[in-house]
Amino acid sequence: MDKLFKAGKCQDIPLGEGRKYLIHGEEIGVFNLGIEIVAISNRCPHAGGPLSDGIVTGHEVICPLHGRKVNLKSGCVANEKEKVKVYEVVLKDGEIYLKC
């Protein structure tokens, strides 16, 4: 059964950037796209790069290690078979909750 984890306030994540959260040893990258907050598994399937440190353009984040493009909505990774896990985000009173 999925559980909701409280992950701080929206303003904890600067606009257009991502931040890494640790939830039970799991690394989750949470991104502030301005109009919404999205969350994915933080490790790039290519070589384990920390996606929360990547540059965000549109709905994609570019892995800082080797430039793989990861779609923040679908979890699809260009040129990789494996997807990254996408987490559901619930916003309540400016607080971020992650469903996992």
Place this chain on the structure above:
Amino acid sequence: MQKKSKQKLVVIGNGMAGIAAVENILALKGDLDITVFGAEPYVNYNRILLSDILSGKTHPEATYLNAREWYDKNGIRLFVDTKIMAIHPEVKTVQDDEGRMTPYDQLLIATGSHAFIPPIKGVEKRGVFPYRNMEDTERIIAYSKQCRRVAVIGGGLLGLEAGRALVQRGLNVTIFHLVDRLMELQLDDESGLILKKEIERLGMTVHLNHSAVEMIGEGSVEGVAFSNGKAYEADMVVISTGIRPNVELAKNAGIHTRRGIIVNDQMETSHSGIYAVGECVEHRGKTYGIVAPLYEQAKVAAHTILGKPSKTYEGSMVSATLKVAGIDLVSIGNYMGNGAGCESLVYSDRGISLYKKVVLQGNRVVGAILLGDIHDSGRFHQYIKNQTDVTLFRKTLLSGDADKKSAGPAILEDEDTICGCMGVNKKTIVEAIQEHEVTTRQGVGEKTKACTSCKSCGPLIDQILQEVLGGEYVPVTEKSGEFCPCFTLSRKELVDQIRSLKLKAVSEVLTRLGNGSGCAYCKPGLSYLLSEIWMERHREERNARFINDRVHANIQKDGTFSVVPRIYGGVTSPSELRRIADVAEKYHVPMVKITGGQRIDLLGVKKEELPLIWADLGMPSGHAYAKAIRTVKTCVGTEFCRFGVQDSTSLGIAMEKLFEGLYTPHKIKMAVSGCPRNCAESYVKDIGIVAIQTGWEIYVGGAAGMTVRKGDLLVAVKTDEEAFRAVTLFLQYYREEGYYLERTYDFVVRIGIEKIKQELLDPESARPAELMDHFKLAKEAVVDPWKTESEKPVHPYQFKELVADG
């Protein structure tokens, strides 16, 4: 109205050769009733650009040479997706796959060729593709989306192009070639060896002497087995092992064929009223698989069909250009030097992958191979075509300085083909320049399609522009225009707009002038551009910066960071070393390493600990993570060295303090050596200073990384003050004129050292005063990010790892 019915011409084949013949007929004002049958479901497209479609660089529609409207406008009936099944010469009709009979008075066969598939067991498996036409290309693209490893069978021209395109799609590509050198039909042993190295540099694996015997896998291909007993895994296989002329149709009609359909010098087959052009023909025992000959054949065929048999086709000199981005390669004519009285002039430099070979027979050039530098290909083409006697300039034939003028485009005739890919002759280009007032290669390309494919004719087009325009012609470098595909503006227009609209932040520039979102290249690029234009008084947006510039440390493969404190000139002290050692122990730094730039690197630091480490170190940022002034490496100069002639250590330290904290288009490594023995390696730095008896020599644009280059001497000066001034001017000039991510070794080559000297050192030039002003303003705004952000980060959670509550 004239009632006389027109002569009926039927063309079998809607490809480049058949349509080229039709275009020639129209140009000669031939009044024929033309019907074209094409087996493929497309209008006439440029087959040469298939590898660009495969790589994703272009899309199918962009390769269409003749749109539907062209056929309609010229009254040509076009049947696409319609295969001709039989020719009936006795009743002068052709029969298509719907059983329809179409009568002709004259028939042109231009059926092209098909991919040759060697007898390999299991080639029918899913995931095994030939590579020859649009449909193959589209199928390969669709299938490749689920693949990682692709085996390309065949290391010829097309196989290598396919391999490169698939690398660009992110696949792991291995090329398997039957014989012991790549492109054996165009290259000799030495150039084959260099090409192999270059292909490997582009990320492909090459296996020579591999003859495929079986495609392994159940249903879908999973690997390939070879006759030497080896087998390799692959989830897709592309076969490119040559072509065979399509002769069946002609052969079944009783037309004489051998390897191809046999034609005479008028392009007539053995049957009167039936002609053939393109890859399906055999002329004087030769078949051709490249584009230039078919344009020549098409021209002759058009004359013959219209009853003007004045022109004859006497065979083509074969010239092949490898269309692989990153490798320049042309092979022309008798490249092997086989034949009586042939001599080869060869220049080979494996180190920089340069190979030039010219084959002479008597005093005439008969063949050439150019690899790594193809600027001379036009010149050699002309020597061969005009049978120029090269005795007088044989000494400089390979270097090509003395005779360049004598062989300029003026000796080309109007009819001569300039762009082999698109079949554009000199006359067409000259007319485009005169009538449309174009002044650039790109302009010529837009009007004539010349130089829009492999681009090897570019230098020749520049010469024609020069010849037609005279003094009005200004050469434009290829890269100069664009900034990033996210913008329609050129770099210069972008800078002008940013200034006039006073845009201070990346997001403003992207929304006002670009596509809104930007990309991973232009966001950091714009960040730099704005900081440079507004001299560090821009509005910083950290989301546009690469992670290194957000946290002022260099990201490592495991997501940790490295910390390099600034140690001016590489000169440290016991107390500083002790502090570094204490910090390394306190934070359990996994590795402490001396860098190539004489600094100390603390590797494996967690992001959260960066501000703490900076505070404990109490040393300025070494900027090892940034596009900025990195290090000034020094030797001990006159201080201790018995050979030193100047105090290189003091000058290096002073320079590092002066330039510290300034950002640049790409990183800047500097060095100061106390004598020409050059222990600080100044010749191979972005800016290198070498002491001589009378003062200092200043070198710029050196490199010793992926590229190795000795810097160009900017100036020799007498005093330290003059050295500071010269270096400051160069640095600021690079900051203003360099493209983002352009290292000085590219920058200096692009601008030219003579131009740089003129701008910076000419007493008449106004630039130095302006550069000095800008430098001072930028320098005033410099802050040490380690100091400011260990106390007050840009964002409170800049360095924090966040933990969620359950």
